[in-house]
Amino acid sequence: MNDGVILITLAAAVAAGTPLVLAGLGELLAERAGVLNLGVEGMMLIGAVSAFLVAHRTSSVTAGLLAGMVAAALLASVHAFVSVTLRANQIVSGLALVILGSGVATFVGRPIEGQPLGVHLGQRDVPWLADLPVIGRVLFRQDVVVYASWVLVLIAIGYLRYTKAGLWARAVGESPATADVMGVRVAAIQYVHTIIGGLLAGASGAYLIVARVPNWSQASTTSGLGWIAVALVVFSSWRPGRLLLGAYLFGAALRANFALQAAGMHGVPAEALAMLPYLLTITVMITLSAAGGRRGRHAPAALGTAYIRSER
Amino acid sequence: MLRLERRATQPAHLVLSVPLAAITGALLLGALFLAANGFDPLLIYAEMARASFATRYGIEDSLVSATPLVYTGLAAAIAFRFRLYNVGAEGQLVVGGICSAGAALLLGQALPGGLALALALLAGLAGGVAWVLVPALARARLGTSEIITTLLLNYVAVLLARYLIFGSRSLWRDPTATNFPQGRALPPASQLPELGGTQIHAGLVLGIVCAVLVFALLRWTRAGFDARVFGDSPAAASYAGISVTMVVLLLLVVSGAVAGLAGASEVLGRAHRLDPTGLAVGFGYTGIIVAALARYHPLGVVPVAVFVGALSNAGTAVQSLPGGGVPAAISTVLQGAILIFVLASEIHVAYRVRWRRLERTAS
Numbered sequence: 001m002n003d004g005v006i007l008i009t010l011a012a013a014v015a016a017g018t019p020l021v022l023a024g025l026g027e028l029l030a031e032r033a034g035v036l037n038l039g040v041e042g043m044m045l046i047g048a049v050s051a052f053l054v055a056h057r058t059s060s061v062t063a064g065l066l067a068g069m070v071a072a073a074l075l076a077s078v079h080a081f082v083s084v085t086l087r088a089n090q091i092v093s094g095l096a097l098v099i100l101g102s103g104v105a106t107f108v109g110r111p112i113e114g115q116p117l118g119v120h121l122g123q124r125d126v127p128w129l130a131d132l133p134v135i136g137r138v139l140f141r142q143d144v145v146v147y148a149s150w151v152l153v154l155i156a157i158g159y160l161r162y163t164k165a166g167l168w169a170r171a172v173g174e175s176p177a178t179a180d181v182m183g184v185r186v187a188a189i190q191y192v193h194t195i196i197g198g199l200l201a202g203a204s205g206a207y208l209i210v211a212r213v214p215n216w217s218q219a220s221t222t223s224g225l226g227w228i229a230v231a232l233v234v235f236s237s238w239r240p241g242r243l244l245l246g247a248y249l250f251g252a253a254l255r256a257n258f259a260l261q262a263a264g265m266h267g268v269p270a271e272a273l274a275m276l277p278y279l280l281t282i283t284v285m286i287t288l289s290a291a292g293g294r295r296g297r298h299a300p301a302a303l304g305t306a307y308i309r310s311e312r
Numbered sequence: 313m314l315r316l317e318r319r320a321t322q323p324a325h326l327v328l329s330v331p332l333a334a335i336t337g338a339l340l341l342g343a344l345f346l347a348a349n350g351f352d353p354l355l356i357y358a359e360m361a362r363a364s365f366a367t368r369y370g371i372e373d374s375l376v377s378a379t380p381l382v383y384t385g386l387a388a389a390i391a392f393r394f395r396l397y398n399v400g401a402e403g404q405l406v407v408g409g410i411c412s413a414g415a416a417l418l419l420g421q422a423l424p425g426g427l428a429l430a431l432a433l434l435a436g437l438a439g440g441v442a443w444v445l446v447p448a449l450a451r452a453r454l455g456t457s458e459i460i461t462t463l464l465l466n467y468v469a470v471l472l473a474r475y476l477i478f479g480s481r482s483l484w485r486d487p488t489a490t491n492f493p494q495g496r497a498l499p500p501a502s503q504l505p506e507l508g509g510t511q512i513h514a515g516l517v518l519g520i521v522c523a524v525l526v527f528a529l530l531r532w533t534r535a536g537f538d539a540r541v542f543g544d545s546p547a548a549a550s551y552a553g554i555s556v557t558m559v560v561l562l563l564l565v566v567s568g569a570v571a572g573l574a575g576a577s578e579v580l581g582r583a584h585r586l587d588p589t590g591l592a593v594g595f596g597y598t599g600i601i602v603a604a605l606a607r608y609h610p611l612g613v614v615p616v617a618v619f620v621g622a623l624s625n626a627g628t629a630v631q632s633l634p635g636g637g638v639p640a641a642i643s644t645v646l647q648g649a650i651l652i653f654v655l656a657s658e659i660h661v662a663y664r665v666r667w668r669r670l671e672r673t674a675s
Contacts, residue, residue, distance in 0.1 A: 089658075092651070103642075104645055281464055286450045
């Protein structure tokens with residue numbers, strides 16, 4: 001394998017990891033506020049199909065991205081209502097979101113199944129930085145969403161560490177009863193963070209359509225990326241910075257097939273290569289828990305539990 | 313502001329009224345969705361009801377569609393009832409199908425019919441167990457969340473089945489099909505018999521037997537008692553000297569075994585070959601809806617599976633309506649909506665819900 005192939009593979013890993021950064025960051029924020037939303041895959045599907053429909057009609061990538069975000073946020077607010085207001089089982093509610101999301105996406109996406117999208121989010125080199133050796137090629141010859149995802153990660157780090165709202169959210173995730181006594185509006189915080197999670201999952205699905213694979217297919221547009229994003233949050237110990245690195249690691253696994261083909265290994269069946277990201281995620285999940293309960297303690301203490309004031 | 317008062321006892325009528333209300337709510341929401349997409353909801357619901365229940369073939373199709381859902385609903389009920397979230401029934405079903413088709417192809421000619429069929433069913437069961445074993449062990453011994461591990465294995469299972477038929481010249485692939493690859497037909501001796509000249513096959517009967525066995529296991533055995541204590545409070549089970557590791561392992565393995573049998577039943581009873589595109593159509597996920605509607609009761613799963621099977625079947629029927637069909641995904645939309653409504657109404661079982669303004673009291 002020559003240097004050029006390595007650089008192309010690394011750049012591809014960053015691009016392939018970007019949907020995971022977006023969806024994972026959204027899930028991370030919801031989980032820090034105590035809401036477990038397993039519906040990421042469903043929200044991404046809704047985001048992707050809405051982005052296609054709107055970008056196709058308006059010929060605007062921006063309109064597509066925004067439509068995907070709004071549609072997925074609507075689905076997320078269903079989860080917020082069912083699990084925060086009605087205190088239903090968050091795990092089953094998240095699964096319901098996946099089923100509902102994929103059903104609605106398949107339904108409204110039937111007329112466009114297999115059609116190519118006319119518009120495309122192109123590469124935008126960062127002036128000066130793109131000419132840096134190695135790093136420029138890998139990091140600064142990407143599209144604007146990749147750069148935006150870095151800004152979002154930085155904002156999330158600052159938000160959770162230094163802002164009042166971020167600290168409130170963490171308090172709600174750790175101990176909603178305590179936060180309630182402090183005067184924090186638990187339900188409002190959880191709604192907002194669940195919906196932000198939806199906006200980002202929608203952006204992730206929309207990005208897949210406008211920048212990565214420009215045609216809609218229920219079976220292969222997301223193909224489990226939403227679930228890998230949920231796993232990434234655990235992998236990151238609920239820290240945005242680590243999430244970014246983890247997402248690129250998984251991005252590399254997603255693009256491994258191209259790297260291996262470029263390296264002249266043609267004997268490996270395509271199906272075996274496609275299994276790689278899933279098997280990697282499972283192995284990482286099991287290794288993390290085998291490494292000891294230490295990491296498990298990073299999870300927000302009240303994650304996934306409903307808060308009922310009269311029973312505190 | 314919503315105020316919740318915990319009910320001292322759960323009224324018995326809610327066991328029936330909650331699912332019925334959920335189905336009604338989902339149908340109303342589905343009607344809005346259909347109308348918003350430019351379809352006439354009344355016409356489509358009438359056609360769906362007619363297609364599933366009004367004709368002999370419709371009823372047969374509904375029961376054939378219900379058959380795998382009895383197993384996958386049962387698989388979800390066994391696990392979810394005890395807060396173990398095996399969402400990998402889809403993959404366990406596919407691997408069960410691969411294993412039972414493999415056993416039938418290897419043994420179907422060599423052994424007498426009954427024996428070959430029994431071994432093929434057992435192979436399906438073993439395939440399901442094999443596919444759940446790693447997540448189950450990781451959950452029981454290390455505490456790894458079973459949700460993500462079981463779910464991601466679904467994708468791996470589907471890729472495995474596709475490799476066997478489309479990606480290689482394996483035992484499972486029909487050597488005579490050159491244009492479009494398909495599964496090798498199973499020997500007739502190893503197929504599940506059809507019932508009285510209908511398309512309904514013995515897999516349905518076997519599924520109901522499984523439901524009764526699981527009910528008996530949970531109700532009348534020591535292991536079932538342990539599981540119920542664990543379900544109420546894992547800590548209490550631990551203090552009572554029950555091995556939580558064994559309970560978790562047992563429940564997940566039984567869940568995987570039943571899901572594996574779903575694959576065996578589909579392959580040996582309906583498809584009569586390994587057909588990846590017909591096997592992995594979401595029975596595993598639909599099983600979660602069946603289980604939730606049945607309130608995770610093993611026997612309740614059977615009638616609910618018939619209802620949900622009819623719903624899936626109706627989706628296919630309205631696809632070919634004259635004057636522009638409705639996408640078959642309407643049944644998935646309705647199923648997702650039903651699950652949301654079941655969850656939304658669940659609160660009424662445990663609590664008395666009052667909507668009122670927040671009173672400013674010193675508490």
